[in-house]
Amino acid sequence: MARARAAAARTADRSAHAGHTGRADHDVVVIGAGIVGLSTAYAITRASPRTRVTVLEKETAPARHQTGRNSGVIHSGIYYHPGSLKARYAVQGAAEMVKFCTEHDIPHEVTGKLIVATEREELPRLHSLVQRGRENGIPVRELVPSQIAEYEPHVRGIAAIHVGTTGICDFAAVARTLARLAEDAGATIRYGSRVRAITRTAEGVIISTDGAELRTRAVVNCAGLHCDRIARLAGDDPGMRIIPFRGEFYELVPSRHELVHGLVYPVPDPAFPFLGVHLTRGVDGGVHIGPNAVPALAREGYRRRDLRPRDLADTAAFPGTWRIARRHWKYEIDEIRRSLSKRAFTQAVQRLLPDVRAEDLIPAPSGVRAQAVLADGTLVDDFLLAGKPPFVHVLNAPSPAATASLPIGREIARRTLEAL
Template sequence: MIYDYCVIGGGIVGLATAMKLLEAEPGASLVLLEKENTLGAHQTGHNSGVIHAGIYYTPGSLKAELCRRGVKETKAFCDEHGIPYENCGKLIVATNELEVSRLEALETRAQQNGIGVKRLGAKALREREPNIAGVEAIFVRETAIVDYLAVCKAMARVVVSRGGQVVTGAKVEAIAEEAGSVVVDTGDALYQARKLVACAGLQSDRIARMAGLHATHQIIPFRGEYYRLPERRNDIVQHLIYPVPDPALPFLGVHLTRMIDGSVTVGPNAVLGFAREGYGKFSFNPVDVAEFVRFPGFWKTMRANIGHGLREARNSLFRSGYLQECRKYCPSLVLDDLTPMEAGIRAQAVAADGSMIHDFLFLETPRMLHVCNAPSPAATSSIPIGEMIASKVVASRRSSAATPFNRAYFTGKQMRV
């Protein structure tokens, strides 16, 4: 049969897109292909489980808008499907005067984004969190925690209830775009669809190139290494505890995160990964490494972030350095508190000029839409992201006008190809 839609990728963005496609076009036929035997096996299943309020994003930007909608829609979806979540809130803690000035800018940004926050002095911070040291803090009320794998499973049930198929263990080996359809070969079966949407995360650039698209960027894996605190320290904090982000650095920094199962984690750092899907500390995939070392943008990125990269690598190798990052705002932690847990891997899209792509990046042909970058917080924003993608795909399918072939673009910024 020829499906109306084929979605590649069983992470939370792919599932949300499939769900929204079937909502936008009831009765359409759809198949979702996931190469692993379980859904959400990679980025979705290895994140910190935070429903972000959106305090960090530029007011009026697409990321800010999608995150603000995502907070409400994720919680509403959880309520509808009986998925537990906790509105524990987040404290962003300043430990010196420079961070206080940055905190003030964040507070202004939160107000512009319509996010409810409360400024706390040192005394009020100690009253809320006796184990946390800081000179000032911002309390973000809407931040919550959830199990995103449970969300994925519920989304899959919705897709099936609307007539869609979810096929796991289906690794895509070839994609061919024809005049009226796209054919996807998984080795075991051929799937033909009038429209294809690829939400392949860590493999998104490879899937795009497999389909014949001219992808000038590359996915560079960055490991986010976490530690879990021992069970006896599960009550060390009542909220999520985040440092004030350094605007010169691409990641948020090490934080204390309460998990929905009651445990507390510390992390992540951000170190170069030597395997796109290798979660052990010394995972190494020679194909992955050979690919990024041949990419000029990789070396430009490394040069631009050499100091930060060396510091993160040192802290990855030596727990004592990692501990110092944590003790800036949680001084009671000791080395034995840092017990190992599996890392996460971030699919960082890097342009040929070495710049890290922090916005949405799509590649498009008449019958395909490839989501090559869905920036953080993609899990929080997955439902409105899925709606945005679905509305675009459905509109293009219904339109009689031909879409320009092999077009690449950022949201709000044209990219030359």
């Protein structure tokens, strides 16, 4: 019944808008049905109910890539520079995500997490995280070794902090719910619709897909792993390139799940953009361990053998790729070594979890991170929104994008509606 009402509303809106939209059949086209694209579509329908919104997704369902292939952590925002978009959106988004999951019966839990120092040289960085967390308004408790055992009896460290607002949820379920809510509010989602060309005209924009042409007044690029390519199709220079990194996970065999009660992270190295091998008990009760972060040979290269010549050529031809390699080669050698050697991976895990054995670990599905890189080799650290009307390009939405998807979606929606 709700779908029928939504269809009737869309028909009425087409008639109502015919006089002022010229030849455009749509007001906004969102490219990409990941959690950020769907949150944007949902936010537009809430802020401007008569706006005609269509989401284009090349896959047959939502959340097939980064959204559906992460560790499911609702991040607190403790790692991010105070005042940055990541800090602001993560803190706000974490609270909103818990509320959203509660309202829509999506599996979730506010577990808190430990960040554990295992070496003395990590202590200054741990203390810096305490200060940063407090500046961001996040509840942080400092722990000595005996207090670590109160949370995680099998984890070992010389000091730790407990971050109370971290949690877990099923982000793929969140994305499906956002898709349903957006459709119920009048949006249309077209699956199996790969964007082939984008043409600017005097009346707006024409988007060509595998089977149709859409005329729209505004375009939101939420294409994730392919966002830079979509920007170039639109005639814009994104000033960056997506370099894909595969995150490889293991999981604990069920008989050893008792080794990990919640979420346990090492102290991150601020010189490297990844958080290191961590332990995550998910909403299904399983325990994921990882990831390694290794260069992928395809933008959707979820397996080692996945290779796409075009993707590899794009990566190899980009100057920033080689500048990253020169800057971070020592870190990447360690990541690749753990990727190729289960023994080396197990040894990395044993720094936090001494009781784990190689036979306790079984391979789990991998994800690919869409890392935005500048030509000088700088890894873009914060969210990057760009473009001039009629385009809004989301060019970097790294973790904690899923956590922060609700406030990010509203900000993108605001910019899009201004473009109209």
